[in-house]
Amino acid sequence: MQSLLSNLKININEKIYLKDPESSALGKRIVENSILLIDELGFDAFTFKKLGAKIGSNESSIYRYFESKHNVLIYLTSWYWTWLEYQLVFTTNSIENPIQKIEKAIVILTRNTVIDSDFSHINEVLLKQIVINEYSKSYLTKEVDEENKDGYFKVYKRLVTRLHDMILAVDANYTYAFSLASTVIDGALHQHFLKDHFTTISDLKPEESPTNYFKDLVFKSLNISTHE
Amino acid sequence: MQSLLSNLKININEKIYLKDPESSALGKRIVENSILLIDELGFDAFTFKKLGAKIGSNESSIYRYFESKHNVLIYLTSWYWTWLEYQLVFTTNSIENPIQKIEKAIVILTRNTVIDSDFSHINEVLLKQIVINEYSKSYLTKEVDEENKDGYFKVYKRLVTRLHDMILAVDANYTYAFSLASTVIDGALHQHFLKDHFTTISDLKPEESPTNYFKDLVFKSLNISTHE
DNA sequence: TCATTTATGATAGTATTACTATTATATTTG
């Protein structure tokens, strides 16, 4: 992973930003510190003014990169899904056996996030927290359909589709491949949230990931006998 | 259902409101029109000023019932979960067979919502839309833990626990009863959203509910053979 | 019935937000 990705740039849909934040030092500081500040304050209390103060820059300068804080959230979550997709594809690509492949995929998609030194200005652990706590706010808006047309959610949908394809590779007759795929990807985020905040309705221990639950769910849904 | 509930009042945690909206005509108009207006504008663009204009009342009067629009959302979603819980309990209570019981439960929890004439000022169909589009915003906040302590999410958690208990009644050795229960309840909301907005990653037809998917998911997870 | 409590309405005010617009000053590049 390290060496493969170290020369890559995560490409984000150009409609999401006004000026590519990867193209300048200020842009990178905006992204880097957006992650820190959204994690600290929550997306609702996050403002460009506060971000400007944090990076010693001016509010108006940030507006030249992103037209709104909503688009910063779209940018960050797109970055996350793209990064996850890379991990998924690189890790499972060489696996021939469709059962082993989907098993590995579930691990990637549901595990606790680890630091990735390839992108120095992105703190992946905090970014994952942001995805857990804020992602649904990016699409639960009156503008979803319009933004969907502009490709704001393309990476996320492509990720769901990849898992969908792996499901069908195991069982071409399974009727609910998309539903099951999105259940794993979105459900994993939700289970992480429940573990941290609604502990009385979570089966997970503090450091535990929902991986085994989702493996069990998918394997049984596809009639794969568990081997262990 | 009709006759049973027609004399009942849905009780909501007193900490959620300042003055019980069920205790006055104005209160009921606030609730009734909050549903209409949040559905129309989305929660983000919904304000007490606009609501006041809609009901021909004053912003300041609304503030005597709810301390914030956030609390209106908590109130409405609590109402919805309580109403769903009643339906769940009344409908499944008499069923002895745990498999038939959980099957019925899944239907109640995942079906498309029908009008309920028992609560004249509440439009349950629009309320369900609000739950789909806005519920997660009610807990994805920096104040969750505090509000959770104040019981803001009690009904939702109790509903998950009821399904959890039904799962264990079928298979006491199933390890992920809470995770599966919340997957059904929250997943159903999410699948409704995907059907309406991200159609390319949904298996559902426009009028179809995700009921069959969730039946299949739960039955296979609990090793219940499908009969049909 | 009338005094009192209680509910509602009207108005004003505040700090903050989410921007837009303009102008000035650095910094980069050809």
Add this chain to the structure above:
DNA sequence: CAAATATAATAGTAATACTATCATAAATGA
């Protein structure tokens, strides 16, 4: 080194999410 480009500084705006105060209307109870 001039011109283009990026960033900073400042000001301004309409709207939001309230709080506070005072006035008036409606309900209640003695």
